[in-house]
Amino acid sequence: MLKELLQNILPTVVFDFLKRKKLQFSLLWHLMQAYRYDMNRYIRFSDTFGSNTAQKLIGKIIKEYHVVEKGLTMPDTKLGFGRELLFNLATNCRQYIEKYGETDEQLEHAVGVVLEYEQFHQNCMFQLEAVVANSIHDLKQVVAKTTVCRQKDASIEDYFRYSESPFFQFAKSRSSIRNYSTENIPTEKLIEVLDLARTAPSACNRQCWRTYVFENKDQINSILIIQGGNRGFGHLVNKLIVITAEVGVFANVGERNESFIDGGIYAMNVLYALHYYKIGACMLNCSNTIEKDLTLRKLCDIRESEVFIAMISCGIPPENFRIALSKRYDLGKTNTLR
Ligand SMILES: Cc1cc2nc3c(=O)[nH]c(=O)nc-3n(C[C@H](O)[C@H](O)[C@H](O)COP(=O)(O)O)c2cc1C
Structure with a gap:
């Protein structure tokens, strides 16, 4: 009704301008709603605000072990690389096992990568820093199955x-x-x-x-x-x-x-x-x-x-x-x- 009234009293140019503006405003509103909808899911379920689920923690563990895998396959692997990363990875694996058990295959692989890191340094007769060696030792105490990984030679x-x-x-x-x-x-x-x-x-x-x-x-x-x-x-x-x-x-x-x-x-x-x-x-x-x-x-x-x-x-x-x-x-x- 308001639309018809405006159409009758306003010049066509003005009416069309307002109509376009209304449509643009509505699209903008829907876009903002959609981005808010996306953002809410990301806030609730991504690992941004704390790894309080098995899914989030395993995601973090995969990311960490992947960096170690990369380090082990680099053209020139630096001895003792990723000190803090290794500590975090071993600690997160231990926490995961204590909270959710040992059955996740990515968790099992992560432990294998930690052990490969240890073995690599043993083979190079390189003494790992105490904080790293201790975190690996603590992890070994809680794992039942230990298979050392081996990155691929090609x-x-x-x-x-x-x-x-x-x-x-x-x-x-x-x-x-x-x-x-x-x-x-x-x-x-x-x-x-x-x-x-x-x-x-x-x-x-x-x-x-x-x-x-x-x-x-x-x-x-x-x-x-x-x-x-x-x-x-x-x-x-x-x-x-x-x-x-x-x-x-x-x-x-x-x-x-x-x-x-x-x-x-x-x-x-x-x-x-x-x-x-x-x-x-x-x-x-x-x-x-x-x-x-x-x-x-x-x-x-x-x-x-x-x-x-x-x-x-x-x-x-x-x-x-x-x-x-x-x-x-x-x-x-x-x-x-x-
Ligand atoms: C979107 C995307 C981003 C990636 N970013 C990086 C990166 O920044 N650095 C890196 O070394 N690898 C990166 N990768 C490679 C992944 O680590 C790799 O694809 C994954 O580990 C699977 O291994 P594959 O490609 O050997 O099958 C990326 C892969 C994708 C698909």
Whole structure:
């Protein structure tokens, strides 16, 4: 009724302007509600405010043991690396066992990684600091089953043996590679990679992905210093692919996360394409704070309408190298038949 009244008394231009404004306000309101809805779930269930559930604690433990796995497979593993990390990992594993038992397979793997760390240092006749040695000792007191892990040894020939094989072998043969030789990857090769990677599916075929390929060593280094997750191998990176997604092709509340979904699917396709072309690669997170995001935007010179998805460090692996185990959960843990 009010609408009809306004339509009758207001000039058409004014009426249309108000109508547009009302629609914009309503969209803005719904967007704010949606982001609040997302935020509430993150606040309630992420590990941000204390690891008070088994799920949160195991997530923390996986993250910690993964850093140890990376350290053990670095081109030059530093003796005594990750002192505080090891202490936290051993303590968290002990706490987990005391609270929730010893049956989680990731927990079991984490203990195996701690033991591998200990054995690695014993083999190198390196005395661990008392605080670390004691935390490992305390952990051993509460575990019933102790299997020492062993990160994978690989040769370049073995690693790429299945890179052109059917998908089953191909997918199972890909791993994150964090060791690169000085061999250059020709730019043309990377163009072939990106050509193959654009076969990725996307919502309504909008192909929001954008890539920026960095070849200059100084530029790569300054980006990787800010990225932060490449300690021990970043200096060996030959080419760096920065993947972003263009937000402009999406609209309304329902598509607020589509750039990350489609961008992520594309990033995986790039990773597989690199493996097909026998290029060693490791995805690098763009889990940025606001400050980090702003700094990276400047360094990478990306458009304001784009969001970071991930980076991929690329290089030709050396003759022999090591690969982190990165143990996967059993099928039953992450899949539900309904
Ligand atoms: C989105 C994303 C971000 C990642 N960030 C990093 C990183 O910053 N540093 C790193 O060394 N590995 C990083 N990785 C690699 C993972 O650690 C690796 O994929 C995982 O452990 C599984 O191992 P795999 O790739 O060998 O199968 C990242 C992977 C993904 C998918």
